[in-house]
Structures are given as C-alpha cells and as structure tokens.
Amino acid sequence: MAPSDLRTHKYDVVVIGAGGAGLRAAIEASAQKAKVALVCKSLLGKAHTVMAEGGAAAALGNVMGEDTWRVHFRDTMRGGKMHNNWRMAQIHAQEAPDRINELEAWGALFDRTPDGRINQPMDASISGRSAGTPTAAWPTSATAPASR
Numbered sequence: 001m002a003p004s005d006l007r008t009h010k011y012d013v014v015v016i017g018a019g020g021a022g023l024r025a026a027i028e029a030s031a032q033k034a035k036v037a038l039v040c041k042s043l044l045g046k047a048h049t050v051m052a053e054g055g056a057a058a059a060l061g062n063v064m065g066e067d068t069w070r071v072h073f074r075d076t077m078r079g080g081k082m083h084n085n086w087r088m089a090q091i092h093a094q095e096a097p098d099r100i101n102e103l104e105a106w107g108a109l110f111d112r113t114p115d116g117r118i119n120q121p122m123d124a125s126i127s128g129r130s131a132g133t134p135t136a137a138w139p140t141s142a143t144a145p146a147s148r
C-alpha cells in the first residue's frame, strides 16, 4: 500500500472484535453518543459467538426457586476453583438476567416453559439450570443459561 493510500479516521471509541463482547461494547458506547468504529479480522458476524448453541448462564429463576445470583456466583467460583476474579464473577451473576432480557427485547429467540417463560434446561456440569435450548447447557455455565 502506498503512503498516499493511507487515510486517517477519527473515532471516540474503537472496538476490536465483533463477537458478542465487542458488539455489546459498541452498542453501549454508541448509546453514550460516542462515535464508534468496530474492527474485526473476518466477516462481520463470523465469530465464536454465533457458534454457541448450548446456553448462557443467567439466574432467571424461571424453573428452580433457589436459582438466584448468589447461587450462580457460588457455582461460578467453585467451577473456577476459586481462581476467578470474584468481582467479575459477581457482576456477571448479578447482571446476567438483565442481559438475557435485553437480548430478548432485541429479538433473540429462547425456548419457553409451558407457561411461556424463558426455559432453563439443567446445566450439565454444576447445580444450576440454563435458559435456552432444550439440549444440554454449556458445561462451564453455572446457574441459568440462555441461548440463541
């Protein structure tokens, strides 16, 4: 590429990676009125995020009564043999239900319980349940996952 081909772009926020994490960051930055650039190394939408098919951990409490963020937090820490950054695990456990509901409001489809709530199949590894597909949940998830 010749130096004359180079162009300079100015953004408030540059997000590297257009999987779920990057897209969510870009949405939030844009919502804060920032001018956002999203950069990925492949086609937009070609990321591990679109391959996930088991579930996403979130203590929705739709199937089990004791399915709370505290249980989810405990299981996450146990699952990580206490090596987890506990504060990150806490934020994840506390905010996951809101994020699942947010995804649903944005159009994500979830399997339902007979009475119409987001379903939570039993998680394969820990004590919790997943919100999402009728198949087994992602093995590292804790309490209550959701899927596509």
Ligand SMILES: Cc1cc2nc3c(=O)[nH]c(=O)nc-3n(C[C@H](O)[C@H](O)[C@H](O)COP(=O)(O)OP(=O)(O)OC[C@H]3O[C@@H](n4cnc5c(N)ncnc54)[C@H](O)[C@@H]3O)c2cc1C
Binding pocket: 016, 017, 018, 019, 020, 021, 022, 039, 040, 041, 042, 046, 047, 048, 049, 050, 051, 052, 053, 054, 055, 056, 057, 137, 138, 141
């Ligand atoms: C087959 C499969 C099934 C899965 N099932 C589940 C499940 O059921 N439940 C669950 O919770 N998790 C599951 N996971 C894991 C989950 O998909 C990932 O943990 C999650 O999607 C990671 O999201 P992310 O946004 O961090 O990364 P990704 O979705 O991987 O996105 C990374 C982005 O970064 C970009 N990128 C990478 N390198 C560069 C670079 N050098 N320069 C620019 N851009 C770059 C990529 O192009 C991509 O856009 C599964 C993973 C796979 C592969």
